[in-house]
Amino acid sequence: MNAIMKLVMGDAQADRVVPPTGFTARLTLFASGAMAFLTVFALALSLASGRLAHRWGEELARSATIRISAPADQMAAQTEAALTVLRQTPGIASARALTDEEQSALLAPWFGADLPLDTLPMPRLIEVVEGYPPFDAQGLRLRLAAEVPGATLDDHTRWRKPLVDAAQSLRRLGWLSILLIGGAMAAMITLAAQAALAANHQVIEVLRLVGARDGYIALAFVRRFTIRAFIGAAVGVSLGLLGVMLLPSASDEGGFLTGLGFQGASWIWPILIPPLGAGMALLSTGAAARRTLRRLS
């Protein structure tokens, strides 16, 4: 705690001991700013993918469809039999057969609104809403096969899984990007710190000559780079958030792309970027300083 206070409060005299370090200062500011900016977008992407995967998983997992394909004279009986089976199956909140109008509406995008449904051998669809705990899809399938030969259960797993997997992959990619961005930021700040330390080896020699401990010398450099990384990251995050806010707002029509952003508690993540960036700069510069001071001894 004392060390953190010392780092934050600093020492005006000690800060002056290390000369202004030209391009390394600008490099640190730019690198941390650019990386923080990118991190905001990677975070937004990752969080949006996560929300999407959750929503798709939730919405689709809670519904299923039973298709009855039977000769016209058996259709009503098999539909009723299927509904009876569903009523007796635990884990089903509700089940109902779609009306002819609802089935026409489903087919309208492909065949037009004037589809004469009664002249076509159309299967009957039963909409099933899952309860909690969920029903046993495999058990239901077996019972339907035995009691309603024309019934086929589609619990959406076939096409829900790839969608959820894709969203999950996108989320993992987002987090991987954040890790890579963090690594690149640490590498750039380390390089900048090493360059600054190497350029100031004479300053280090003088400081040692007058009795400066390595910790004092390291802190003078580390503090400078940590503060710059924090300022750069704060600016980068501000610009990144501005960019995210300027994206079109979420809507059903816009789908995934317009849902890119932060909601509720997820706002904490971009706020954490500057202190995390500063922490990373503190660790990487500290390690670079210790290495360089060991080499110069």
Place this chain on the structure above:
Amino acid sequence: MIELEQVAYSYGGGELLSDVSLRLNPGSFHFLTGPSGAGKTTVLKLCYGELQPTTGRIRAFETDMRALDRDQMALMRRRMGIVHQDCRFLDHLPVADNVALPLTVSGRDFAQESGNLSELLSWVGLSDRADARPPELSGGERQRAALARAVIMSPDIVLADEPTGNVDWDMSQRLLQLLIELNRMGKTVLIATHDLALIRAAKSQVQARVLRISNRRVQLAGADL
């Protein structure tokens, strides 16, 4: 205070110093002389731990210097005032800050010491140059500033490497007077110099032991000095 026991130092495959034994007692005044390249600066660097001997042992303030880690070495250097031939300043800081650098790095309260700093700058005749940057100083002013920096922590010993190397005779006498004054205050002084006139001038004012580096060894100089 500082003791070198059978110290040898090799560099680049060649032996620069061999079997050097030297003892600097508290309050003593020493000159170390010899031709350029004889190893005067090396002896000083060995004394303040910038170099480690190849063989032999160096004790400073009753401690074997080999046993010190870098932090302990830093603490030990606070008890030594070192004047380099090239002064070694931080050019981006004004003279006053350079002189106060040992205070700054040791965490002493700068504000509380400002009186001492003014007094010290006045003692070395640099009161009016406190805000100047080191590159703006003349050779003599740089040496005096380096001396002021060396003594601001009130060290037990002052090690000066060619402190009059870049100044005229009058200035070298003035610097010598400052070093003699320090010795009268009880400080041990070791001056590495090739300036024999300076040594002769000092010997009339202070009881100084003159050591000469010859054939890689440190010997007591003859009566000619």
